[in-house]
Amino acid sequence: MAQNNRSRIARFILRQGSASKPEIAFALKLSMPTVLQCVKDLMDAGILEEAGECESTGGRKAKALSVVPDIRYGAGIDITANHVSFVLIDLVGNVLHHRRNRLAYEHSPAYYRSVRDHLDSFLREIQADQSKLLGTGISLPGIIDRSANLLVRSHILNVENISLQVLSQYFDQEPFYENDASAAAMAELRHDSRNAVYLSLSNTVGGAIYFGQALYPGDHFRSAEFGHMVLVPGGQACYCGKKGCVDAYCSAKVLARRGGGSLEGFFEKLEARDPEAMAVWDQYVDRLAVTVSNLRMSFDCDIILGGYVGGFLKPYLGELGQRVLEYNRFDRDSSYIQVCRYAREASAVGAALTFAEQYLDTV
Numbered sequence: 435m436a437q438n439n440r441s442r443i444a445r446f447i448l449r450q451g452s453a454s455k456p457e458i459a460f461a462l463k464l465s466m467p468t469v470l471q472c473v474k475d476l477m478d479a480g481i482l483e484e485a486g487e488c489e490s491t492g493g494r495k496a497k498a499l500s501v502v503p504d505i506r507y508g509a510g511i512d513i514t515a516n517h518v519s520f521v522l523i524d525l526v527g528n529v530l531h532h533r534r535n536r537l538a539y540e541h542s543p544a545y546y547r548s549v550r551d552h553l554d555s556f557l558r559e560i561q562a563d564q565s566k567l568l569g570t571g572i573s574l575p576g577i578i579d580r581s582a583n584l585l586v587r588s589h590i591l592n593v594e595n596i597s598l599q600v601l602s603q604y605f606d607q608e609p610f611y612e613n614d615a616s617a618a619a620m621a622e623l624r625h626d627s628r629n630a631v632y633l634s635l636s637n638t639v640g641g642a643i644y645f646g647q648a649l650y651p652g653d654h655f656r657s658a659e660f661g662h663m664v665l666v667p668g669g670q671a672c673y674c675g676k677k678g679c680v681d682a683y684c685s686a687k688v689l690a691r692r693g694g695g696s697l698e699g700f701f702e703k704l705e706a707r708d709p710e711a712m713a714v715w716d717q718y719v720d721r722l723a724v725t726v727s728n729l730r731m732s733f734d735c736d737i738i739l740g741g742y743v744g745g746f747l748k749p750y751l752g753e754l755g756q757r758v759l760e761y762n763r764f765d766r767d768s769s770y771i772q773v774c775r776y777a778r779e780a781s782a783v784g785a786a787l788t789f790a791e792q793y794l795d796t797v
Protein backbone atom coordinates (compact mmCIF):
# COMPACT_ATOMS: atom_id res chain seq x y z
CA MET A 435 0.00 0.00 0.00
CA ALA A 436 2.83 2.39 0.94
CA GLN A 437 4.55 1.60 -2.36
CA ASN A 438 1.32 2.17 -4.21
CA ASN A 439 0.97 5.58 -2.56
CA ARG A 440 4.57 6.48 -3.34
CA SER A 441 4.02 5.55 -7.00
CA ARG A 442 0.82 7.57 -7.16
CA ILE A 443 2.54 10.58 -5.64
CA ALA A 444 5.56 10.34 -7.96
CA ARG A 445 3.28 9.99 -11.01
CA PHE A 446 1.12 12.90 -9.91
CA ILE A 447 4.12 15.18 -9.48
CA LEU A 448 5.56 14.04 -12.80
CA ARG A 449 2.26 14.85 -14.51
CA GLN A 450 1.93 18.26 -12.84
CA GLY A 451 5.59 19.25 -13.21
CA SER A 452 5.65 20.23 -9.55
CA ALA A 453 3.27 20.14 -6.59
CA SER A 454 3.15 20.94 -2.87
CA LYS A 455 2.31 18.45 -0.13
CA PRO A 456 -1.16 19.97 0.50
CA GLU A 457 -1.89 19.81 -3.25
CA ILE A 458 -0.86 16.15 -3.32
CA ALA A 459 -3.01 15.31 -0.28
CA PHE A 460 -6.02 17.05 -1.80
CA ALA A 461 -5.68 15.67 -5.33
CA LEU A 462 -4.97 12.06 -4.33
CA LYS A 463 -7.30 12.05 -1.29
CA LEU A 464 -4.50 11.04 1.06
CA SER A 465 -4.02 12.11 4.68
CA MET A 466 -1.24 14.61 5.40
CA PRO A 467 0.74 12.12 7.57
CA THR A 468 0.68 9.61 4.68
CA VAL A 469 1.85 12.28 2.22
CA LEU A 470 4.62 13.44 4.59
CA GLN A 471 5.93 9.89 5.07
CA CYS A 472 5.79 9.00 1.36
CA VAL A 473 7.45 12.26 0.31
CA LYS A 474 10.19 11.69 2.90
CA ASP A 475 10.76 8.15 1.51
CA LEU A 476 10.87 9.44 -2.06
CA MET A 477 13.27 12.25 -1.16
CA ASP A 478 15.52 9.82 0.76
CA ALA A 479 15.56 7.61 -2.34
CA GLY A 480 16.61 10.62 -4.43
CA ILE A 481 13.45 10.51 -6.58
CA LEU A 482 11.93 13.81 -5.42
CA GLU A 483 13.54 17.16 -4.75
CA GLU A 484 12.37 20.55 -3.56
CA ALA A 485 12.00 22.96 -6.44
CA GLY A 486 11.25 26.43 -5.09
CA GLU A 487 7.98 27.60 -3.62
CA CYS A 488 4.42 27.30 -4.85
CA GLU A 489 2.35 30.37 -5.69
CA SER A 490 0.29 31.30 -2.68
CA THR A 491 -2.51 33.75 -2.04
CA GLY A 492 -1.29 34.46 1.49
CA GLY A 493 0.25 32.87 4.53
CA ARG A 494 3.31 30.66 4.46
CA LYS A 495 4.29 29.50 1.00
CA ALA A 496 4.31 25.74 0.47
CA LYS A 497 7.45 24.10 -0.92
CA ALA A 498 7.07 22.74 -4.43
CA LEU A 499 8.29 19.20 -5.08
CA SER A 500 9.43 17.84 -8.40
CA VAL A 501 10.81 14.57 -9.75
CA VAL A 502 14.60 14.43 -10.15
CA PRO A 503 14.73 13.91 -13.91
CA ASP A 504 18.13 12.29 -14.30
CA ILE A 505 17.82 9.65 -11.60
CA ARG A 506 17.20 7.12 -14.37
CA TYR A 507 17.38 7.05 -18.18
CA GLY A 508 15.63 5.21 -20.98
CA ALA A 509 16.98 4.48 -24.46
CA GLY A 510 14.74 4.61 -27.51
CA ILE A 511 15.23 3.30 -31.05
CA ASP A 512 13.08 4.22 -34.03
CA ILE A 513 13.43 1.87 -36.98
CA THR A 514 12.31 3.16 -40.39
CA ALA A 515 12.93 1.90 -43.92
CA ASN A 516 16.19 3.78 -44.41
CA HIS A 517 17.20 5.15 -41.01
CA VAL A 518 17.55 4.23 -37.38
CA SER A 519 17.23 6.94 -34.72
CA PHE A 520 18.46 6.71 -31.16
CA VAL A 521 17.53 8.82 -28.13
CA LEU A 522 18.45 8.91 -24.50
CA ILE A 523 15.71 10.40 -22.35
CA ASP A 524 15.41 11.16 -18.68
CA LEU A 525 12.56 10.12 -16.43
CA VAL A 526 10.52 13.17 -17.39
CA GLY A 527 10.88 12.51 -21.12
CA ASN A 528 13.43 15.20 -21.95
CA VAL A 529 15.62 14.22 -24.89
CA LEU A 530 19.18 14.39 -23.56
CA HIS A 531 20.89 13.07 -26.68
CA HIS A 532 19.80 11.89 -30.09
CA ARG A 533 21.40 10.48 -33.20
CA ARG A 534 20.12 9.38 -36.60
CA ASN A 535 21.98 6.87 -38.74
CA ARG A 536 21.36 5.89 -42.31
CA LEU A 537 20.78 2.15 -42.22
CA ALA A 538 18.49 0.46 -44.75
CA TYR A 539 16.21 -2.14 -43.18
CA GLU A 540 16.58 -5.76 -44.12
CA HIS A 541 15.30 -8.80 -42.29
CA SER A 542 18.71 -10.29 -41.57
CA PRO A 543 20.89 -11.06 -38.55
CA ALA A 544 23.47 -8.60 -39.90
CA TYR A 545 20.93 -5.75 -39.80
CA TYR A 546 19.68 -6.51 -36.28
CA ARG A 547 23.23 -6.85 -34.99
CA SER A 548 24.05 -3.54 -36.63
CA VAL A 549 21.15 -1.83 -34.80
CA ARG A 550 22.52 -3.11 -31.50
CA ASP A 551 26.09 -2.02 -32.44
CA HIS A 552 24.84 1.47 -33.34
CA LEU A 553 23.06 1.71 -29.98
CA ASP A 554 26.23 0.71 -28.14
CA SER A 555 28.32 3.24 -30.04
CA PHE A 556 25.68 5.95 -29.39
CA LEU A 557 25.68 5.24 -25.64
CA ARG A 558 29.49 5.17 -25.58
CA GLU A 559 29.78 8.41 -27.50
CA ILE A 560 27.48 10.30 -25.13
CA GLN A 561 29.09 8.61 -22.12
CA ALA A 562 25.74 7.47 -20.77
CA ASP A 563 25.78 6.14 -17.20
CA GLN A 564 24.73 2.56 -17.98
CA SER A 565 23.90 1.86 -14.32
CA LYS A 566 21.01 4.34 -14.62
CA LEU A 567 19.67 2.87 -17.86
CA LEU A 568 16.26 1.29 -17.31
CA GLY A 569 15.91 -0.38 -20.71
CA THR A 570 15.46 0.08 -24.44
CA GLY A 571 12.21 0.76 -26.27
CA ILE A 572 11.96 0.06 -29.99
CA SER A 573 9.49 1.76 -32.32
CA LEU A 574 8.55 -0.11 -35.50
CA PRO A 575 6.48 1.09 -38.47
CA GLY A 576 3.94 -1.71 -38.43
CA ILE A 577 1.28 -3.66 -36.57
CA ILE A 578 2.62 -5.18 -33.36
CA ASP A 579 0.97 -7.98 -31.42
CA ARG A 580 2.79 -7.92 -28.10
CA SER A 581 0.94 -10.94 -26.69
CA ALA A 582 2.17 -13.06 -29.62
CA ASN A 583 5.55 -11.24 -29.62
CA LEU A 584 5.07 -10.57 -33.31
CA LEU A 585 5.49 -7.82 -35.88
CA VAL A 586 2.30 -8.80 -37.71
CA ARG A 587 2.87 -6.68 -40.77
CA SER A 588 4.86 -3.71 -41.97
CA HIS A 589 4.24 -2.39 -45.47
CA ILE A 590 7.13 0.01 -45.06
CA LEU A 591 9.64 -2.66 -44.10
CA ASN A 592 7.95 -5.11 -46.46
CA VAL A 593 7.74 -7.93 -43.91
CA GLU A 594 5.03 -10.06 -42.32
CA ASN A 595 4.85 -12.21 -39.20
CA ILE A 596 8.33 -11.52 -37.89
CA SER A 597 8.98 -12.85 -34.41
CA LEU A 598 10.28 -9.99 -32.26
CA GLN A 599 12.58 -12.53 -30.66
CA VAL A 600 14.88 -12.26 -33.71
CA LEU A 601 15.63 -8.69 -32.61
CA SER A 602 15.35 -9.22 -28.82
CA GLN A 603 18.16 -11.79 -28.84
CA TYR A 604 20.67 -9.02 -29.53
CA PHE A 605 19.73 -7.18 -26.32
CA ASP A 606 20.70 -8.14 -22.77
CA GLN A 607 17.27 -7.12 -21.51
CA GLU A 608 13.98 -7.67 -23.36
CA PRO A 609 13.19 -4.44 -25.26
CA PHE A 610 9.71 -2.94 -25.27
CA TYR A 611 8.15 -2.76 -28.74
CA GLU A 612 5.62 -0.21 -29.92
CA ASN A 613 4.05 0.89 -33.19
CA ASP A 614 5.67 4.14 -34.38
CA ALA A 615 2.54 6.32 -34.33
CA SER A 616 1.38 4.91 -30.98
CA ALA A 617 4.82 5.57 -29.49
CA ALA A 618 4.78 9.14 -30.82
CA ALA A 619 1.31 9.69 -29.38
CA MET A 620 2.46 8.46 -25.97
CA ALA A 621 5.39 10.89 -26.10
CA GLU A 622 2.98 13.75 -26.78
CA LEU A 623 0.07 12.81 -24.55
CA ARG A 624 1.21 10.65 -21.66
CA HIS A 625 0.59 13.32 -19.03
CA ASP A 626 -2.70 14.49 -20.45
CA SER A 627 -6.04 13.82 -18.84
CA ARG A 628 -7.85 14.94 -22.01
CA ASN A 629 -8.82 12.62 -24.85
CA ALA A 630 -7.05 13.24 -28.15
CA VAL A 631 -6.41 11.87 -31.61
CA TYR A 632 -2.83 11.94 -32.86
CA LEU A 633 -2.37 12.21 -36.62
CA SER A 634 1.16 11.31 -37.67
CA LEU A 635 2.24 12.94 -40.94
CA SER A 636 5.58 11.32 -41.64
CA ASN A 637 6.76 9.40 -44.70
CA THR A 638 3.63 7.40 -44.08
CA VAL A 639 0.46 8.62 -42.39
CA GLY A 640 -0.68 6.90 -39.22
CA GLY A 641 -2.12 7.80 -35.91
CA ALA A 642 -3.28 6.86 -32.46
CA ILE A 643 -6.40 7.28 -30.36
CA TYR A 644 -5.73 8.36 -26.78
CA PHE A 645 -8.82 7.79 -24.71
CA GLY A 646 -9.17 7.64 -20.92
CA GLN A 647 -5.39 8.17 -20.51
CA ALA A 648 -4.50 5.12 -22.56
CA LEU A 649 -4.11 4.22 -26.22
CA TYR A 650 -7.05 2.44 -27.81
CA PRO A 651 -5.47 -0.47 -29.73
CA GLY A 652 -8.53 -1.82 -31.54
CA ASP A 653 -9.53 -5.48 -31.71
CA HIS A 654 -6.67 -6.36 -34.08
CA PHE A 655 -4.05 -3.71 -33.14
CA ARG A 656 -5.04 -1.78 -36.26
CA SER A 657 -6.84 1.20 -34.76
CA ALA A 658 -6.11 4.69 -36.08
CA GLU A 659 -4.69 3.61 -39.45
CA PHE A 660 -5.89 6.99 -40.65
CA GLY A 661 -3.48 6.89 -43.59
CA HIS A 662 -5.62 4.28 -45.30
CA MET A 663 -9.01 5.94 -45.01
CA VAL A 664 -10.13 6.52 -48.59
CA LEU A 665 -10.16 10.23 -49.34
CA VAL A 666 -10.57 10.15 -53.13
CA PRO A 667 -12.25 7.02 -54.56
CA GLY A 668 -10.19 5.79 -57.52
CA GLY A 669 -7.57 8.44 -56.73
CA GLN A 670 -3.81 8.23 -56.49
CA ALA A 671 -2.16 4.89 -55.81
CA CYS A 672 -1.24 4.15 -52.21
CA TYR A 673 1.60 1.83 -51.17
CA CYS A 674 -0.99 -0.42 -49.48
CA GLY A 675 -2.35 -1.38 -52.90
CA LYS A 676 -5.55 0.69 -52.75
CA LYS A 677 -6.27 3.97 -54.52
CA GLY A 678 -7.05 7.36 -53.03
CA CYS A 679 -5.88 6.77 -49.44
CA VAL A 680 -5.09 9.72 -47.14
CA ASP A 681 -1.46 8.57 -47.25
CA ALA A 682 -1.18 9.27 -50.98
CA TYR A 683 -2.17 12.92 -50.38
CA CYS A 684 -0.94 13.81 -46.89
CA SER A 685 2.35 12.00 -46.28
CA ALA A 686 5.53 14.02 -45.82
CA LYS A 687 6.78 12.58 -49.12
CA VAL A 688 4.11 14.54 -51.06
CA LEU A 689 5.76 17.79 -49.92
CA ALA A 690 9.39 16.62 -49.76
CA ARG A 691 9.36 15.48 -53.38
CA ARG A 692 8.64 19.12 -54.37
CA GLY A 693 11.39 20.39 -52.07
CA GLY A 694 14.35 18.64 -53.64
CA GLY A 695 13.77 15.61 -51.43
CA SER A 696 13.47 17.41 -48.11
CA LEU A 697 10.67 18.99 -46.12
CA GLU A 698 12.96 21.85 -45.15
CA GLY A 699 13.48 22.50 -48.86
CA PHE A 700 9.75 22.51 -49.48
CA PHE A 701 8.91 24.92 -46.67
CA GLU A 702 11.72 27.26 -47.76
CA LYS A 703 10.15 27.38 -51.22
CA LEU A 704 6.73 27.96 -49.71
CA GLU A 705 8.07 30.81 -47.56
CA ALA A 706 9.61 32.34 -50.71
CA ARG A 707 6.15 32.09 -52.32
CA ASP A 708 7.32 29.80 -55.08
CA PRO A 709 4.22 29.30 -57.30
CA GLU A 710 4.64 25.54 -57.70
CA ALA A 711 5.15 25.04 -53.95
CA MET A 712 2.09 27.20 -53.24
CA ALA A 713 -0.06 25.10 -55.58
CA VAL A 714 1.14 21.86 -53.99
CA TRP A 715 0.53 23.32 -50.53
CA ASP A 716 -2.97 24.47 -51.45
CA GLN A 717 -3.96 20.93 -52.40
CA TYR A 718 -2.14 19.41 -49.43
CA VAL A 719 -3.88 21.67 -46.90
CA ASP A 720 -7.23 20.95 -48.50
CA ARG A 721 -6.80 17.16 -48.25
CA LEU A 722 -5.48 17.49 -44.72
CA ALA A 723 -8.45 19.69 -43.78
CA VAL A 724 -10.91 17.02 -44.97
CA THR A 725 -9.03 14.38 -42.98
CA VAL A 726 -8.91 16.49 -39.82
CA SER A 727 -12.57 17.40 -40.18
CA ASN A 728 -13.53 13.72 -40.50
CA LEU A 729 -11.49 12.86 -37.41
CA ARG A 730 -13.13 15.67 -35.47
CA MET A 731 -16.59 14.47 -36.53
CA SER A 732 -15.71 10.91 -35.49
CA PHE A 733 -13.97 11.55 -32.18
CA ASP A 734 -15.06 15.00 -30.95
CA CYS A 735 -11.77 15.69 -29.17
CA ASP A 736 -8.48 17.54 -29.64
CA ILE A 737 -6.44 16.58 -32.69
CA ILE A 738 -2.64 16.68 -32.49
CA LEU A 739 -0.79 16.96 -35.79
CA GLY A 740 2.54 15.19 -35.49
CA GLY A 741 5.11 13.36 -37.53
CA TYR A 742 7.69 15.10 -39.72
CA VAL A 743 5.17 17.55 -41.22
CA GLY A 744 3.71 18.33 -37.77
CA GLY A 745 7.05 19.91 -36.83
CA PHE A 746 6.56 22.53 -39.59
CA LEU A 747 2.85 23.26 -39.21
CA LYS A 748 2.72 25.84 -36.43
CA PRO A 749 2.80 28.93 -38.69
CA TYR A 750 0.08 27.40 -40.89
CA LEU A 751 -2.43 26.37 -38.23
CA GLY A 752 -4.66 29.39 -38.86
CA GLU A 753 -4.90 28.62 -42.56
CA LEU A 754 -5.60 24.95 -41.91
CA GLY A 755 -8.18 25.83 -39.25
CA GLN A 756 -10.07 28.05 -41.72
CA ARG A 757 -10.25 25.20 -44.24
CA VAL A 758 -11.37 22.72 -41.60
CA LEU A 759 -14.17 25.04 -40.49
CA GLU A 760 -15.44 25.13 -44.07
CA TYR A 761 -15.89 21.37 -43.91
CA ASN A 762 -17.18 21.23 -40.36
CA ARG A 763 -19.94 23.55 -39.24
CA PHE A 764 -20.26 22.03 -35.77
CA ASP A 765 -17.36 24.02 -34.31
CA ARG A 766 -17.05 27.78 -33.87
CA ASP A 767 -13.26 27.76 -33.86
CA SER A 768 -10.41 25.39 -34.63
CA SER A 769 -8.46 25.61 -31.37
CA TYR A 770 -8.80 21.83 -31.01
CA ILE A 771 -6.22 21.45 -33.81
CA GLN A 772 -2.76 21.54 -32.29
CA VAL A 773 0.79 20.74 -33.30
CA CYS A 774 3.18 18.28 -31.70
CA ARG A 775 5.90 19.16 -29.18
CA TYR A 776 8.45 16.68 -30.50
CA ALA A 777 9.52 17.19 -34.09
CA ARG A 778 11.46 14.12 -35.19
CA GLU A 779 12.21 11.99 -32.16
CA ALA A 780 8.67 11.39 -30.87
CA SER A 781 8.50 7.67 -31.76
CA ALA A 782 11.85 6.83 -30.17
CA VAL A 783 10.94 8.88 -27.08
CA GLY A 784 7.55 7.20 -26.71
CA ALA A 785 9.09 3.73 -26.95
CA ALA A 786 11.68 4.63 -24.29
CA LEU A 787 9.10 6.16 -21.95
CA THR A 788 7.54 2.82 -21.07
CA PHE A 789 10.53 2.13 -18.86
CA ALA A 790 10.05 5.40 -16.99
CA GLU A 791 6.41 4.46 -16.36
CA GLN A 792 7.38 0.97 -15.17
CA TYR A 793 10.09 2.41 -12.95
CA LEU A 794 7.58 4.59 -11.13
CA ASP A 795 5.62 1.44 -10.26
CA THR A 796 8.61 0.24 -8.26
CA VAL A 797 9.42 3.34 -6.21
Ligand SMILES: [Zn+2]
Nearest residue numbers: 662672674679
Ligand atom coordinates in the same frame (compact mmCIF):
# COMPACT_ATOMS: atom_id res chain seq x y z
ZN1 LIG B 1 -3.46 2.96 -48.36
